[in-house]
Amino acid sequence: MRRTKLSKAIGSACALGLGWLGAPVAMAAWELNMPKGVTDVSRDVYDLHMLIFWICVAIGVAVFGVMIYSIINHRKSKGVEPAKFSHSAQAEFIWTIIPVVILIGTTIPAAGTLVRMEDTRDPEITIKITGYQWRWHYEYLDEGIGFFSSLSAASNAARQLRSGTDPFQVPNYLLDVDNPLVVPVDTKVRGLITAADVLHAWWVPELAVKKDAVPGFINEIWFSINEEGIYRGQCAELCGRGHGFMPVVVVAKSKADYAAWLREQRNKSASAQHSQDGPDVDTVEQQQLVVQREQQPAQTASAKAAKGREQ
């Protein structure tokens, strides 16, 4: 009688577990799994992740299955006498050979994907990506254009202490920028990633790219996006007070739209250079100074306001 109850309980627990695993729609809605992404490499990474996941599930089911079976059927209360042997060459051979086969079986596809991820040869576009406290700078090396990408004004206003704005009402709160990185689809884009102050990391899950930005070093990444769209990410290396406020936004446009965007950017930078009123901002360092100067009055005002509140 007790045995029937126990078997029923185990059976319903297993059914529940299998039902949950077999519900991809529900899982997608909960965003439990990693995204499939929009590049061939990101899909390879996803497939690899799922392959390893199912191998782990099979190992878990086998190990816990044997354990639960042994606990139930070989328990002391049933009068089972434990085995007395202390050595078994056969058992040792089996528990060595099975992990070796699993390791080799997972290493082969993993190595192939890793090699593809690192193959930055023959890019069509090269962009230098520099991390700053707390914004990104993108420089299109072959086009002579570059710009800073900072947290959007709406998110920046809502994040302030006692801003009075409900962050849930701000679209893409903390995941939106003023100037996104714009790239064409079906094009091999190489990123040269570095930082100008402290460690940062450029991370866009949909591209399966996450790479450290290290001052004094250049790390390489590449991606070729298959679908037009907006892909969002964040800095993934704790880089100071504003770490949560330097998102990454990549906009993938059709090749024609990208060419139009490029023309617009060139015109913009040409008119900025010829303007007599504006400061001359040829280099990244000069641009950063301009940004700092623009922010200083606002920071001083907010510091004064904070001081006023304290008194």
Ligand SMILES: [Cu+2]
């Ligand atoms: Cu950062």
